[in-house]
Amino acid sequence: MSSFVLSLDQGTTSSRALLFDREGNITGSAQQEFPQIFPRPGWVEHDPREIWASQLATMEKVLGEAGPQEVAAIGITNQRETTVLWDRATGEPIHNAIVWQDRRTAAMIDRLREDGMEDVVRSRTGLVPDPYFSGTKLSWLLDHVDGARERAERGELAFGTVDTWLVWNLTKGERHITDVSNASRTMLFDIGKLDWDRELLDYLRIPSAVLPEVVSTGGVHAEVASGLPGAGLPIAALAGDQHAALFGQQCFEQGGIKNTYGTGCFMLMNLGDQLPAPHEKLLTTVAWQRDGSIRYAREGSIFVGGAVIQWLRDGLGILAESSDVLPLAESVEDSGDVVFVPAFAGLGAPHWDSRARGAIHGITRGTTAAHIARAAVESIAFQSADLFDAISADSDSPITELKVDGGATRDPLLLQFQADLLQIPVLRPKVIETTALGAAYLAGLAVGFWSSTEELSSQQRIDRTFEPSMPTDRARELRERWNEAVRRSLDWARD
Ligand SMILES: Nc1ncnc2c1ncn2[C@@H]1O[C@H](COP(=O)(O)OP(=O)(O)O)[C@@H](O)[C@H]1O
Numbered sequence: 114m115s116s117f118v119l120s121l122d123q124g125t126t127s128s129r130a131l132l133f134d135r136e137g138n139i140t141g142s143a144q145q146e147f148p149q150i151f152p153r154p155g156w157v158e159h160d161p162r163e164i165w166a167s168q169l170a171t172m173e174k175v176l177g178e179a180g181p182q183e184v185a186a187i188g189i190t191n192q193r194e195t196t197v198l199w200d201r202a203t204g205e206p207i208h209n210a211i212v213w214q215d216r217r218t219a220a221m222i223d224r225l226r227e228d229g230m231e232d233v234v235r236s237r238t239g240l241v242p243d244p245y246f247s248g249t250k251l252s253w254l255l256d257h258v259d260g261a262r263e264r265a266e267r268g269e270l271a272f273g274t275v276d277t278w279l280v281w282n283l284t285k286g287e288r289h290i291t292d293v294s295n296a297s298r299t300m301l302f303d304i305g306k307l308d309w310d311r312e313l314l315d316y317l318r319i320p321s322a323v324l325p326e327v328v329s330t331g332g333v334h335a336e337v338a339s340g341l342p343g344a345g346l347p348i349a350a351l352a353g354d355q356h357a358a359l360f361g362q363q364c365f366e367q368g369g370i371k372n373t374y375g376t377g378c379f380m381l382m383n384l385g386d387q388l389p390a391p392h393e394k395l396l397t398t399v400a401w402q403r404d405g406s407i408r409y410a411r412e413g414s415i416f417v418g419g420a421v422i423q424w425l426r427d428g429l430g431i432l433a434e435s436s437d438v439l440p441l442a443e444s445v446e447d448s449g450d451v452v453f454v455p456a457f458a459g460l461g462a463p464h465w466d467s468r469a470r471g472a473i474h475g476i477t478r479g480t481t482a483a484h485i486a487r488a489a490v491e492s493i494a495f496q497s498a499d500l501f502d503a504i505s506a507d508s509d510s511p512i513t514e515l516k517v518d519g520g521a522t523r524d525p526l527l528l529q530f531q532a533d534l535l536q537i538p539v540l541r542p543k544v545i546e547t548t549a550l551g552a553a554y555l556a557g558l559a560v561g562f563w564s565s566t567e568e569l570s571s572q573q574r575i576d577r578t579f580e581p582s583m584p585t586d587r588a589r590e591l592r593e594r595w596n597e598a599v600r601r602s603l604d605w606a607r608d
């Protein structure tokens with residue numbers, strides 16, 4: 114009998130492979146960062162070959178240690194919206210992947226609004242029109258790569274989000290599929306009908322021939338091709354990373370809510386099995402489809418979360434390692450009234466301003482790197498508090514605690530400040546790799562490694578609860594200051 118489920122977690126900054134045992138413990142892992150490409154201000158790309166190579170290397174390492182015969186199934190979870198277009202004959206990408214944070218299609222979104230398509234986007238896809246999603250990125254590739262549109266019409270090219278790209282490579286081109294959670298993020302998918310939307314495809318001039326087949330989130334849809342590590346293993350789940358994290362946090366029922374602090378921050382609340390009406394400021398998305406049933410979620414998305422810490426390290430050069438942010442930020446008592454709005458890629462929910470840009474407010478002669486580091490950490494919590502307010506207002510019952518996960522939740526200062534701003538407890542689980550855990554759960558349930566979600570409930574283990582300790586008035590004052598800083602950062606970029 115197999116002992117493990119393997120998760121492949123393809124994130125914005127790194128690829129990871131993690132093995133989970135029956136109790137949901139991590140028993141093996143490998144991680145590889147890969148380069149971020151910033152060709153112009155506001156543009157963000159990845160080399161799809163590096164995505165695949167790094168994912169393959171981590172998978173090979175983990176399977177080398179455990180032995181593939183010990184693995185029941187593979188679950189894939191991935192950064193969403195990132196858009197890859199490749200040649201079906203050679204499997205070679207025709208351009209770098211355009212990453213979810215990329216803003217190059219802002220003018221296309223303006224045009225879409227002027228053309229009266231906003232309501233179509235909102236009502237069919239559940240999304241707020243924004244360059245964030247794959248639709249305009251794919252259209253841009255078809256317009257800007259020589260001959261791409263004609264080749265796409267002839268059926269020579271394949272489009273995919275990162276799940277699709279990984280499955281294509283894992284099956285050596287046998288399977289061209291995506292799941293409903295990833296499809297929900299393309300701005301081309303009708304989340305009520307669970308099918309591609311003809312009107313949006315026509316509007317963006319996207320030929321159907323490039324599209325993958327849409328499958329459920331949990332279910333055996335492919336197997337690893339021979340000659341690859343883990344050959345023959347079933348690929349039993351595909352899920353967008355935030356959807357997987359919601360599942361990994363065991364938010365199986367309506368009202369379940371979590372916030373993941375990775376490169377960006379994403380707060381999702383389970384809305385149950387009925388298609389909800391669109392929301393003005395938040396996204397509506399398919400959470401997952403499994404066992405013949407569907408769940409929807411409301412989502413608030415922040416484009417720069419943990420990425421602001423990476424920017425302190427790689428852009429500003431004031432940290433050697435991400436973890437150095439804690440001692441630096443803790444070396445001062447507060448941010449010295451410095452407020453950092455990290456709108457490097459515009460602002461997502463609830464502002465939706467693709468022309469907002471980053472700003473550090475309140476710098477004086479006495480400001481040090483430590484104040485800026487502290488303000489950067491705080492900015493992650495301020496943005497998440499804005500999401501929390503929007504999601505709470507949409508919730509039937511008061512939200513009394515927040516489950517959190519993701520790489521940046523290693524930082525206790527961040528989580529304490531989060532609890533202070535929200536004035537509710539913040540719960541960090543023992544396994545902060547909840548995205549990978551969720552993909553493992555989805556895949557393990559699909560192959561009978563676990564029998565039901567009830568069996569998983571004993572696996573919820575809290576590492577630490579952060580209780581609010583700041584006076585309510587102070588929290589309110591800080592949030593007002595933050596709102597003022599955001600206001601001053603809006604509508605900055607010029608085309
Ligand atoms: N000790 C730390 N303190 C604060 N942030 C951290 C720490 N370690 C990692 N991070 C941040 O967490 C993010 C990575 O989290 P992860 O969940 O791996 O993201 P992704 O899946 O988007 O690649 C990075 O942006 C990094 O800056």
Ligand SMILES: O=P(O)(O)OC[C@H](O)CO
Pocket residue numbers: 123124125126191192193194213353354355375376377378
């Ligand atoms: O790479 P992450 O974990 O920050 O997730 C990226 C999101 O899926 C983008 O929507």
